[in-house]
Every structure is written in structure tokens, then in C-alpha cells.
Amino acid sequence: MTQEQLIRQLRKLREVEPSHDWVIFTKKRIFATEPEIKKTPSLLSFLPLFRYKLAFAPIISVLIIIGLFGFAENTVPGDLLFSVKQMTETAQVAFSSQAEKPRTHLMLVNKRLEELSRIAENNQVRNLDPAIKAFQASIAQATKDLIEMESTGSEDPMIIKEIVAETQKMTENKQKVESVLGTIIGDTEELDNAILQLKRQTASYLIADLSQRTLPEEDVELLNEAKQDFEEGEYDKALEKMWLLSNK
Helix, strand or coil, X not given: CCHHHHHHXXXXXXXXXXXXXXXXXXXXXXXXXXXXXXXXXXXXXXXXXXXXXXXXXXXXXXXXXXXXXXXXXXXCCCCCCHHHHHHHHHHHHHCCCCCCHHHHHHHHHHHHHHHHHHHHHCCCHHHHHHHHHXXXXXXXXXXXXXXXXXXXXCCCHHHHHHHHHHHHHHHHHHHHHHXXXXXXXXXXXXXXXXXXXXXXXXHHHHHHHHHCCCCCHHHHHHHHHHHHHHHCCCHHHHHHHHHHHHCC
């Protein structure tokens, strides 16, 4: 093929146009974007959120516990959360000194009586039997503490005075509850004996203490009357007169 013939063939090729379908296909191939690759979130991507929740977990736990103890304070024996209330009371006894434990247990006895009174007023029949059993358990422990206190011979008049006040309150509350229920809620013979000995011990301490003081003439007369009551076994009368002298 001569040079002139080759040039003529090339000119013919320039006049050849591609098909419409081929043009569209080629454009799509050239301008097509790369397919998006979906990434599966890894465990590390959740780590900051996880750490954030862990940081507040102790605070949330404390708030929940405080809420439980606060709500449990209003419960009575037989309720679901009453055991939580008893946990706080156990801790209260544990943190009391040996000399203060009788008073603490007597305070718990009075709480049981207050609960019994609420149960009776609201006619909560379902809670009555658990409440009576809880009272009997508390009063048994209080009696044990009072007997031990008598045997050890505690010499703190202030603590004894507070214990006597709690026992007097307990006696009044117990009588009120029994009048509402129409029944005795516990055999208190052993407790009555322990309280009697406690009052005797308290009166003895107060007489000894007041006898060492310089008292006005009218107070000396009242003290002598208290001594006479004590010798006759009238400990309540003796204590009443000595409270008057002690609080002047």
C-alpha cells in the first residue's frame, strides 16, 4: 500500500462514529463512583459511652440504696421492705456502746409498739401476726440486755435515767396497744422483773449521788421521803421524787 493510499484510509477512519450504546456504557464506566463499604461498628466505638455509664454507676447505685432505705423506714412487719429497715436497726445497735445497747433495744421495742398501733388503727390484719412476733423478739432482746446490765452493775446515772424513761414509755404504749387489740401481746414477767431491778438500781444510784450534795432544807426532806419509799420497795415513788431533785 502506497503512502497516499494509507492516508486515504486514515481519513475514512476519522469519519467513523461509535454506536450510541457504546458511548453510554463507556461514560458509565469512566464516571462511576466507588461503591460505599458499610463498616460494622466495633466494640471500641462504644467504649467512650460505656465508660461514661460506668462512671455514674456508683452514684446511681447509692441513690437507689438511699431511696430504698428511706422508703423502708415507713414499712411495718410483714411488708416487703421491712427487712431493709431491720438492717438499719441492726447497724444502729452495732454502733451503740455496751452501756447504751439496753436503751437502744428499748427504743426499738417502742418502734415495734408504734407499728402495732398503726396496724391496729388501719385494720391491717395481714401484718398483725408478723408485727406481734417482731415485738416479742425485740422485747426479749431488751430484757436480756437489762438483765446483763443489772449483773454488770453499770454506774452511769444518765444512761440509766434514759433507760427508765424508755421503759416507762414502753409500758404506756404496750397498755394502749393491748387495749385496742383486746389481748396481751407478750409474756412480760421476766421483763417486769428486769425493769423492777433496773428501777431499784437507778434509785440506789440517785440516792447515793444526792446524799453527797449540799441541799436546801426542803430538798433534804424530799430526799428522806425518797429514801423511805426506796426501803419500802416503792421505787417508782422514790424515782419521781429524785427526778424532781435532780432537775432543779
